[in-house]
Amino acid sequence: MQLKQLANISAALAAASCAVLGQPAEAGTLLDDWQFNSAILLYNETDRVSAGEGILTARGDFGDDKYLNLGLVVDALTGASATGAVGQPYVQSFTRPSGRGSYDVAPGVTPLDDTFHDTRVQLDASWEQPLAPDWRVSGGGHLSKEYDYLSMGLNGSLARDFNQKNTTVSLALGYSHDTISPEGGIAAAFAPMLLRSNFADDNSYQAAFDATRDRADDTKDTLDVLLGLTQVINRDWLMQFNYSFSLADGYMTDPFKLVSVINANGEVQQNLFENRPDQRTKHSLYWQNKLHLRGSYLDASYRYMWDDWELTSHTADLKWRLPMSDSWYVEPQFRYYQQSAAEFYQPFMFETEPLPQFASADYRIGKMNTYTLGAKFGTKLAQGNELSFRIALYQQNPQNDGFTAPGVLADIDLYEKVTAVMAQISYSF
């Protein structure tokens, strides 16, 4: 029997037919379509942290639904952040986390470490392409470096379309390995913050300081899994559900945070470096709706997160893009966030009580609610380029989770509100 191989001519003919129809050929295009997004973000907390961030992302269309995504983020932070220690009715002295130098905190004021400054550079790259009809895959990685922190990660995803692409089910996996190497090393759990003034000379202070440090750096490994379902409900309504799971193993203590140990009158006897569990399992459910309503676009989402630190949170986010004229739109945003305290959160410890296994006074894992109120103004420019401006107010309201402040602490604001303003300019081209 004769076996004759008949040629596949459909690809060449597809290109020829596209030429007739005045369409771009569907195959064989190389690096011709790059879309860039750039943004500058300024973030300023009243009397605390200021940050500036530059973002540049690029998406290259390699034809046949193949894309290369590249990202570069550079940010610089400076200013003061809460140490976790409580304020006192008198001046307090603190040693900087590195062990070198000290600073004083005025009476009644929340102790802030004013040496907080860092520059971070992050690079991202990923490739996505179809795998088979209705299947898409992507794979990528990131590298992020700051002075005392290095994060490296890999990620991948698989998506399957059903129902004429009206339903998409996706699975994404991410793994990252982080290394922290704070200046002066990592403090042992609940190591005391030493003060130079309590020692006779530099050498005896340094020897005692070194004894509180048990390693130069530590690591954390994080595995993220996301299961997503996207459903087109009708031509004006898209809905998405995600379940995500995150398992972190390693050093999750903040090496710069303290917990104050107080006596029955609320007076600080000592400040200890905090200690958090070295495992954390987080789950979250996310529900998003994108709606097209008479020329405007509404994006409403809700997230519920819970973890084995017993921290649970609810996030509701609402954005509504309204056309103002042919070329301008305004997009008001309101976001509300509420979290319960982690089980080991405590604003202070009593000297009479035994040391717990874990403790942190970091308000960011305490009971808190926050809201963001903002607006974005955007315009389409020639050739599809887009320019937008966003301004937002971000209010953090830490709350008392049922702790009674004894003695002198009764008159101190232990849950100081933090107000921040964000401004962003974005340009897509």
Added chain:
Amino acid sequence: MVDITVSAGKNCVVGQFRAMASPCEILLETQDVSLCRQLTQLAAAEAERIEQKYSRYRSNSVLSQLNHNAGSWQTLDPETLQLFAFADSCYQLSDGLFDISSGILRRIWQFDGSAKLATQSQIDALLPKLGWQQVTRDNNRILLPVGMELDLGGIAKEYAVDKVLQLLNQQFAETDVPSLVVNFGGDMRCSRPRLDGSLWRIGIENPTLADQAISAVGISNGALATSGDSRRFLLKDGVRYSHILNPKTGWPVSNAPRSVTVAAPNCLLAGMLATTALLHGTEAEDFLQAQKLQYWLVH
């Protein structure tokens, strides 16, 4: 103006007219009769434009003028140049099977269901006037040897489907294109999947298919085109001779499927592949398999 009618169906609105010797339809998912009427008018005008330009039955068409002036260099407009460039690709890629100069064989082959076969001497007399390789092209000019004729019958209707769809898509912002189908006598193309997630189910006009095996096909995106021998064949001594003629031998292709439907990103491509599959006769299915596209066959 071409006569059009618009009616509301259960899952779509339909605008209808006749062009290119076929019933033509514009199906629109959005239940908007007046929008459908506007789109159908645009479609009918574009179909008429293409038919007027490329019909061999109209003596003032670009194509008829070209055939009339065979023997001298003729300057072509960009659209016609592109179509001939496509026809050239089809000829080269099909190894000479798809040849827009083969229509001349119809002079000796009349597929009227009778037993009247052409004679080999008739065929031998015609074969020298056939063959796209004899046509000379030079930038925007073409030289058709005296006695030859070109026929875009195998391309024009599919081309019209694609152009009409393009034209209708252009009436909307890129993200607002509704799901619509342009269907010219079974050659069709869809703008995008229906929002309700269902398939467009469209009957393919093919009256001789007793079993109606592929009387209706589903389409959600891209194009479908069908080639078949419909009523046109000859029957002699129990052998059925299809109207698909092999331009190399001048004889009908034997043992070809009765109908081939191909799904492809555009209608021009689908139509060309369906026709070329038939020209492969017994190897039609092997050819289709090699193309890695979806197809349906009726033997």
